[in-house]
Amino acid sequence: MAFFDIDPDIRKAKTHPSEFYLDPQFFELSKIKIFERSWHFLCHESEVDSLKPVTLLPGVIDEPVLVARDGSELRCLTNVCTHRGKILVEEPCKANLIRCGYHGRRFSLDGKFLSMPEFEGVEDFPSKADDLRQLPLANWNGFLFTSIEPLTDLAAFIGDAAPLIEFDSSKPLKQTATREYHVKAHWALYCENYLEGFHIPYVHKSLNEVVDYGSYTTETFRYSSLQVGLSAEPSQEVAARYLFIFPNLMFNFYEWGVSVNVVRPVSPDETVIEFLTYVSDESKLDEGAGADLHGVEMEDEAVVESVQRGIRSRFYSQGRYSPTREQGTHHFHRLIAEFMG
Numbered sequence: 198m199a200f201f202d203i204d205p206d207i208r209k210a211k212t213h214p215s216e217f218y219l220d221p222q223f224f225e226l227s228k229i230k231i232f233e234r235s236w237h238f239l240c241h242e243s244e245v246d247s248l249k250p251v252t253l254l255p256g257v258i259d260e261p262v263l264v265a266r267d268g269s270e271l272r273c274l275t276n277v278c279t280h281r282g283k284i285l286v287e288e289p290c291k292a293n294l295i296r297c298g299y300h301g302r303r304f305s306l307d308g309k310f311l312s313m314p315e316f317e318g319v320e321d322f323p324s325k326a327d328d329l330r331q332l333p334l335a336n337w338n339g340f341l342f343t344s345i346e347p348l349t350d351l352a353a354f355i356g357d358a359a360p361l362i363e364f365d366s367s368k369p370l371k372q373t374a375t376r377e378y379h380v381k382a383h384w385a386l387y388c389e390n391y392l393e394g395f396h397i398p399y400v401h402k403s404l405n406e407v408v409d410y411g412s413y414t415t416e417t418f419r420y421s422s423l424q425v426g427l428s429a430e431p432s433q434e435v436a437a438r439y440l441f442i443f444p445n446l447m448f449n450f451y452e453w454g455v456s457v458n459v460v461r462p463v464s465p466d467e468t469v470i471e472f473l474t475y476v477s478d479e480s481k482l483d484e485g486a487g488a489d490l491h492g493v494e495m496e497d498e499a500v501v502e503s504v505q506r507g508i509r510s511r512f513y514s515q516g517r518y519s520p521t522r523e524q525g526t527h528h529f530h531r532l533i534a535e536f537m538g
């Protein structure tokens with residue numbers, strides 16, 4: 198049996214052996230096999246005045262790119278000068294062209310080479326290689342994504358989860374906060390905890406009071422999954438929708454807006470989680486499932502770090518799944534097997 202092999206039948210399946218999380222070689226391999234072929238969150242379109250630099254997953258993809266607004270057109274370009282390689286734009290700014298601060302090379306907002314001082318007489322210059330390379334850019338409800346070498350387009354990554362989100366993109370969203378959490382655990386352990394509501398009654402006492410555990414659902418799609426929690430009140434309205442886009446993006450839709458969590462691997466036992474808060478209705482910030490996200494995060498980190506210590510045990514290798522409560526985790530493990538295999 199191959200190392201990366203998770204039975205499609207959840208009742209027969211076993212989780213990944215602990216070596217997957219512990220062996221640095223698998224960690225390095227996942228950068229190429231998983232992260233270079235998937236989509237990465239850039240920002241919300243409202244954050245782009247004209248030029249916004251973003252480093253894609255520092256330490257993993259570690260690629261400096263630039264989101265450029267050119268009239269109504271948004272593009273993702275490499276943020277590296279084609280002359281000697283300086284980073285072109287260091288801070289978000291308003292501009293009608295891109296000018297390198299090293300020797301004055303200029304580009305238009307669509308990445309085309311415009312001019313360069315002191316280059317008279319240089320042969321075959323300028324050529325296509327002097328333009329800035331363009332990366333794919335996907336816009337989903339105003340959220341922007343890019344990829345190095347996508348396996349397929351973003352719409353296919355989100356798949357049939359999209360219509361179930363019922364997201365009203367006409368309401369303006371404002372980024373009100375960003376925060377980084379440092380977790381002493383493998384990135385996949387953090388994700389697989391997120392992917393099941395099974396632990397809610399045990400780990401999240403206060404969340405359990407506002408979300409109805411009995412009606413909590415998980416649906417899986419080709420490269421995404423969606424968990425829906427209904428409010429514990431008699432009205433049973435949707436309290437939260439948790440969309441996971443493989444391998445590391447979490448879009449949490451609450452009454453007040455969206456909390457985007459980007460899971461950034463650092464090493465086999467260290468992960469940074471970026472929490473990006475986009476608010477559409479401030480008056481609802483302290484209500485329901487989206488109220489105490491920091492408290493819930495602390496509870497999640499404690500269990501995930503405990504698992505990281507547990508899987509090092511010589512007496513633990515792999516486990517089994519609950520067919521009714523761990524479909525999201527099983528689906529995630531199957532995707533890891535597919536990408537790594």
Ligand code: FES
Binds near residue numbers: 283299301
């Ligand atoms: S590196 Fe940009 S002009 Fe020289």
Ligand SMILES: [Fe+2]
Binds near residue numbers: 390391396400401
């Ligand atoms: Fe949790």
